[in-house]
Structures are given as structure tokens and as C-alpha cells.
Amino acid sequence: MDIVKSLQEKIRFKPAEIDEYELKDLSEGRVSWNKAKAKDKTFALEDSEIRVLQKGVDLLDKEQRITLDLVDLAKRIRDINNKTE
Numbered sequence: 401m402d403i404v405k406s407l408q409e410k411i412r413f414k415p416a417e418i419d420e421y422e423l424k425d426l427s428e429g430r431v432s433w434n435k436a437k438a439k440d441k442t443f444a445l446e447d448s449e450i451r452v453l454q455k456g457v458d459l460l461d462k463e464q465r466i467t468l469d470l471v472d473l474a475k476r477i478r479d480i481n482n483k484t485e
Contacts, residue, residue, distance in 0.1 A: 403452050410443045445480070453477045 413423060422434035445453075457474045460466050466474050 403446075403448050406446070407449050407452065410445070410449075411441070450480050454480070 413421070417423075421437050424432045426432055454477055457466070457477045460470075461474065
């Protein structure tokens with residue numbers, strides 16, 4: 401759980417970013433944003449954090465729960481080079 405908490409802290413949007421990107425909570429845990437204002441957010445990840453993300457993507461894929469909206473993100477997570485494996 402420490403790894404998950406660390407990930408949450410790294411990827412959490414600040415209030416100013418929520419306003420800038422026009423992030424909105426939708427039903428069933430979905431989020432929308434103004435795609436015209438979207439830009440990449442860069443942060444460093446530990447090997448343990450990468451493994452947690454990749455295992456999560458593998459589980460979602462196995463359960464066929466990766467939606468079209470998540471395909472690009474899932475690919476980016478899978479493509480992260482994990483130096484500890």
C-alpha cells in the first residue's frame with residue numbers, strides 16, 4: 401500500500417491543474433477533460449511503482465476491462481523499461 405500511496409502523491413493533480421485542464425468527475429469513476437488543453441505530465445517512478453502499474457494493466461487486460469480511452473495509457477505503462485526484471 402505504501403507504493404500505491406506514493407504513486408497517488410506523484411500523479412495527483414493540483415487544484416490549479418484541475419481548473420486549467422477542466423477536469424470533471426463523471427459517473428463510475430470516469431473523468432473528462434478539455435483535450436485541447438491537455439499536455440504530458442512528467443514524473444519519475446521507482447522500479448517498484450512501475451511493477452505495480454504494469455501488474456495493474458495486466459490484470460485489467462486479462463479481465464478485458466481496458467476501454468478504448470485507456471488503450472494508449474496502458475501501452476505507455478507496458479512499454480516502460482523496468483530495469484529490475
